[in-house]
Amino acid sequence: MTEVLPDAQPAGTRQAETEPRYGVGERRKRFDALGRVRGTIRYTGDEANPPGTAFVGVHRSTAPHARIVAVHTEDALAIEGVLAVVTGRDLHEVLGDRIYTGPAFADQPCLAVDKTRFVGEAIAAVLATDPDIARAAADEIAVEYEELPPVYDIDDALRGEAFVHEELRPSSVFADLAHLHGVRGTNVNYEYRQILGDAAAERERAATTVSATTWAPPTHHVPIELPSTSAWVDSGRLEMLSTTQTPSYVRQTVSDLLDIPLSRVRIMTRPLGGSFGCKMYDRLEPLAAALAWTTGRRVRIDATREDAFLLTTRHGARVTGSMSADADGNIVAVTSDVRYDTGAFADVGPRIAAKSGLVAPGPYRIAAVDVRSRCIYTNKVSAGPFRGFGVPQVTWSHETLIDELARELGEDPYRFRRRHLLREGDIATVGTKMHSADFLTCIDEVTKAVGWDDPTPRGDGRWVHGKGVAVGMKAVLTPTIANATLNLNQDGSATLLISTVDMGQGSDTIMSQIVGEVLCLDSRRIHVVRADTDATPYDTITAGSRSTYHTGNAVRLVAEAMRSKLLGFAAERWGVPADELVLDAQGVVHEAKELRDSLPDLVRAKFGARGATVTTAENFTSWWVPYDHDTGLSEKVTEHWFAGAAAVRLAVDTWTGRIRTQHLAIAGDVGRAINPTLVEQQLTGAAIMGIGHTLFDEMVFDQGQITNATMLDYQLPSIKDLPEKLTPVIVESAHRDGPFGAKGVGETTILPIAPAYAGAVRDACGVRITTLPLTPERVLNHLADAADPGKAGR
Amino acid sequence: MSAGRVHRPETLEEATALLGELDDVMVYGGGTAIQILRKQGLLFTEDYVDIAGIPGLRDLTVTDDDITIGTLVPLRRVETDPRTRRLVPVAAAAYGQAANPRVRNTASAGGNIAHGDYRLDPPTALVVLDATVHLASAAGSREVAVREFFTDFQETDVRHGEMITAITVPRQPDGSRSSFVKMRSLSENDWPCASAAVLAVPEDGFVEIRMGLGAVAPTTVYLAFDVTPDMDEQQAVEAALDIADSVMDPIADIRGSASYKARLGRVAVEQAVRSSLKELSRD
Incomplete structure (x- = not known):
């Protein structure tokens, strides 16, 4: 499943100097690209089920908000092949309130105990000898509910008449x-x-103020691979194989849930078939751990496609904002009231409310801001992390505002933004200095790519044409922790142990490129071990575009430590000071004394054994200054910034409202591209996901129930929905502390897509749409309103 | 979801016997609709008669007058076969826009119409071409005009014990021109919100306009009118829209409101009529 490696170069030959090493800055295919395309990679769900495995079927709530009066399990238990039926109360008797888990609030029971909080919540679990029996038996469970007043949306929630949770229960994770x-x-x-x-x-004094209320609906991640978790007890330890981006977090959660030491919990992973944030924190894992622990059985839970829609979503968010300019066109004030609908469980919503709220004014020089960003419970499927971590929703607001302000002032939307964008050394509204966030080059490159100053086609009466531009700004999750352990093998290959999970983004490939660069090794000779908490060290999470920078730095440090160690071996062997030695592609060399040793010879000489290993371990931890209690400001709110831009030329069918994308250009400042091919793919992939969110991607709810939770009705961009031309542009403004200047890239270009499109629709047909997605019907309704004198000017 | 029993007859007689004897039974062709409906828990049929092993159902045969599509012929073949493209181009066009190539390679022509969904693309072409559906049962065989085949929302004229064996499609009349237009409101790969197949048949100075409309009413709709020599293209389009308006009765769902779907229906009709008439005037 990996590329076939060339034979090892004979030790000490000069020939290796000319061989490609696929180091930092070089284009290299993902090491597992062929296996992913051909399906030869073993994913979590591909693992065989040992005899005795109990398959889990979940009975889900049909009430949005109700007290659970009784759960009748007799009919399910009577079915042949059913081994056990477990309810939330059963688990609560054993685990107590530890059954409530969650990264911010301990509000998420793996099975509902006394009340249910959304349609689709897990109420009871059936363990059976066969997955079909388990599912069929789950349908036979009957629940008696006593309905409670439902909280369907943000307005219901803020009315303060009914409460999803009686009291707030912060978890121990966030002090x-x-x-x-x-x-x-x-x-x-x-x-x-x-x-x-x-x-x-x-705002009172300002010459011009524009206001808008924007809405971005909940959406689903829809990874190709569905969530799957197996758990079992081995020698008093809870072991688990799961589709998770956060093995270190899950280990802690399971340890807390079962009240056992971390050393008695093992979380194993396989490569993920996509995730985008949906396989993080508490998904299937607490339930699997609780069932395995309390029944002593090996259990396996597989989510169906329909189940997956009930596990997590992106936050729907409404933002009421304003942007004001003085007579000279300077931005003097931004106000922003951000409301995130987090559903029944907070999940990481509070973090999203803060990390997105802090960039809600936008990446501009602004004199005064007033942001209020709230995370709000409702009786809906829990919302959690999703590529962009809440920032696309606030970007949708600030880019709508600045675009409208530019038009109000009669200025070009590109040049108006350009004039106000934050530069290197500027202080963002949150109080943190800007570094390595080259918005100017990003916006210049994308507008240049789409020919911003070229005339826009006049159209044929039916089709009208327009152009739009937007930027997006995001702070990397801070503070976080990364660790790396490196084993150099005696043959000059290496094995890297990190807990970053490769889900298609290519992390294993670029981490080996970093090691190879430092140690002058062919990066294809470096193997990255899959996250396994018994072997790989703690890493906060694989999310939020943090791995290239954080884990990348730990990997750089561990490789540098290895280099020092190897030079030390040679210094000891030759009796020379280590600082006179150099490591190159042939090994360690002392130029003056013409001493040279290949790594295999050096390690073999040190330990007297073939196959010996040399180990180093390092840590990288980012730090921050917490928000000021009164102002929310911080002189270092983040370790680094992401800066991205998009420009689009499109056509709107005024007969049907349909949007056709002619050219979309996207740019992201990645500091330094460790692997330009993978960076371009990330920029492109995020943009395509953004196109879906812009045009039709949406979870539709009716009285708390999702009405389109199937792949027939939930829409994703197909190959035919892609722009006629799509141009990714890499911008490199090196970060002083990044590994070789690098930062992450996975989310950067999902941020500005929707506002760039909406600006282009505004340009093409004069209507400003503030509700996503921009479905043809919505576009057409706006056109009709604009044509109706009674409704014009709304 | 219970697995369901699957029967695999090797002759038409065995198949129709099973269909007649079993109570809750369904023919299994390409399986693209059945698998999805079962997975979604919407279909609980106990017995399936898989007709893949019956010889002759996969044939596509051409005579001087018509083309007969065996029930198991994949949609993709109707779309791409040079004979269908030449002799019934409006059918090839409509079949070629159903779902996506993977589905079209698997879904069968008979199963497609048996599904009876009001949004299906192929029936719009079949009604304008006046195709005939061949049905077989233990009692014998019968034929039904496709224009009579779709009886109500998700319902067809297939009776208990019967299965579709083929669809016969008359060749497009000499000198006629056609067009198929499909409108989607969400992804380009999605079900249609409206579709229109139009066949313009010139005859003695008149042009007969035949229209098949999909997705805008509870069943596929067939309409026809004559463009008289005194009408120009615009008047023909207006006449087509008037008559289409009289039957449009779309179902609101996540893909759009009824009024939006009706609007798309009008756009589809206008585009297809204009396109057909333009082709005709070029001749």
Whole structure:
């Protein structure tokens, strides 16, 4: 499943100097590209089921908000092949309130205990000898509900009449939430404020103010690979194989849930077939652990496609904002009221509310801001992380505002943004200095690519044409922790142990490129071990585009430590100072004394054994200054910034409202591209996902129930929905502390897609749409309203 | 989901016998609709008669007058076969826009119409071409005009014990021109919100316009009218829209409101009529 490696070069030959090493900055295919395309990779769900495996079927709630009066399991238990039926109360008797898990709030029971909080919540689990029997038996479970007033949306939630949770229960993970413990009578579980200057007064004095209320609906990740978790007990230890981006987090959660030491929990992973944030934190894992632990059986839970829609979503978000300019066109004030619908469980919503709220004003020089960003419970499927971590929803607001402000002032949307964009050394509204976030080059490159100043076609009466541009700004999750352990093998190959999960983004490939660059090795000779908490060291999460920078730095450090160690071996052997030695592609060399040793010879000489290993371990931890209590400002809110831009030329069919993309250009500042091919693919992939979110991707709810949770009705971009031309542009403004200057890239270009499109629709036909997605019907309704004198100017 | 019993007869007689004897039974052709409906828990049929092993059902045969499509002929073949493209181009066009190539390679021509969904693309072409559906049962065989085949929402004229064996499609009349237009509201690969197959048949100075409309009413709709020599293209389009308006009764869902779907229906009709008439005037 990997590429066939060339035979090892004979030790000490000069020939190796000319061989490709696929180091930093070089294009290299993913090491597992062929296996992924041909299906020869073993994913989690491909693992064989040992005899005795109990398959789990889940009975799900049909009520959005209700007390559970009784769960009748007799009919399910009577079915042949059913081994056990477990309810939330059964688990609660054994595990107590530890059954409530979650990264921010301990609000998520793996099976509902006394009440259910959304249609689709897991109520009871059937263990059976066969997955079909398990599912059929789950259907035979009957639940008696006592209906409670439902909280369907943000407005219901803020009315304060019914509450999804009786009281807030912060988890132990985030210390800054401790003060919320025991708070009752609210559906708002977190609020972030950002206050800079006096936005109200500035707005009052301003010459021009534009306002907009934007809505971005919940969406689903739809990875190709469905979630799957197996768990079992071995010698008093809980072992698990799961589709997760967060093995270190899951290990801690299982340890807390079962009240056993971390050393008695093992979480194993396989490559993921896509995830985009949906396989993080508490998905199937707490239930699998609880069932395996309490029944002693090996259990396996496989989510169906329809189940997957009930596990997590992207946050729907409404933003009411304004942007004001003085008579000279300077931006003097931005206000932003951000409301994230987090559904029944907070999940990581409070973090999303803060990390997105802090960039809600946009990457501009702004005199005064007033941001209020809230995370709000409702009786819907829980929302969690999704590529972009809440930032696309606020970008949709600030880019709508600045585009409209530019038009109001009669200025070009590109040049108006350009004039106000943050530059190197500027202080963002949140109080943190900008570095390695080259918005200017990004916006210049994308507008140049689409021929921004070329005339826009006049159209044929039916089709009208337009152009749009937008930028997006995101802070990397900070602080976080990464560790790396490196084993150099005596033959000059290496084995890298990290807990980053490769889900198609290519992390294993670029991490080996970093090691290879430092140690002058062919990166194809470096193997990256799949995350396994018994072997690979702690890593906060594989998410938020943090791995290239954080884990990449740990990997750079561990390779540098290895280089020092190897030079030390040679120094000891030759009796020379280590600082006179150099490591190159042939090994260690002392130029003056003409001493040279290949790595295989050096390691063999040191230990006297073939196949010996040399080990180093390093840590990289980013740090921050917490938000000021009153203003939400911080002089270092993030380790680094992501800067991206998109420009689009499109045509709108005024008969049908349909949008056809002629050219989409996207750019992201990645600091330094470790592997330009993979960077271009990430920029492109994020943009295509953004096109779906822009044009039709949406989870539709009716009274708390999802109505399109199947692949027949849930829409994703197909090959035919892609732009006629798509241009990814890599911008490299090196980060002073990044590994070789690099930063992450996975989310950068999903941020600006929707507002770039909406700006182009505005340009093409004069209507400003603030609700996503831009379905043809929505476009047409706006055109009709604009043509109706009674409704024009809304 | 129970596995369901699958029967694999090797002759038409065995198959029709099973269909007659079994109570809750369904013919299994390409399986593309059945598999999805079962997976979604919407179809609980106990017995399936898989007709893959019966000889002759996969044939596509041409005579001087018509073309007969065996029930198991994949949609993709109707789309790509040079004979269908030449003799019934509007059918080839409509079959070629159903779902996506993977589905078209698997889904069968008979199963497609048996599904009876009001949004199907192929029936719009079959009604304008006045195709005939061949049905077989233990009692014998019968033929039904496709224009009578779709009886109500998700319902067809296939009776208990019967199966579709073939569809016979008359050749497009000499000198006629056709067009198929499909409108989607969401992804380009999605079901249609409206579709229109139009066949323009010139005759003695008149042009007969035959229209098959999909997705805009509970069943596929067939309409026809004559363009008289005194009407120009615009008047012909307006006449077509008037008559189409009289039957449009779309179903609102996540793909759009009824009024939006009706609008797309009008656009599809206008495009298809204009395109057919333009082709005709070029001759």
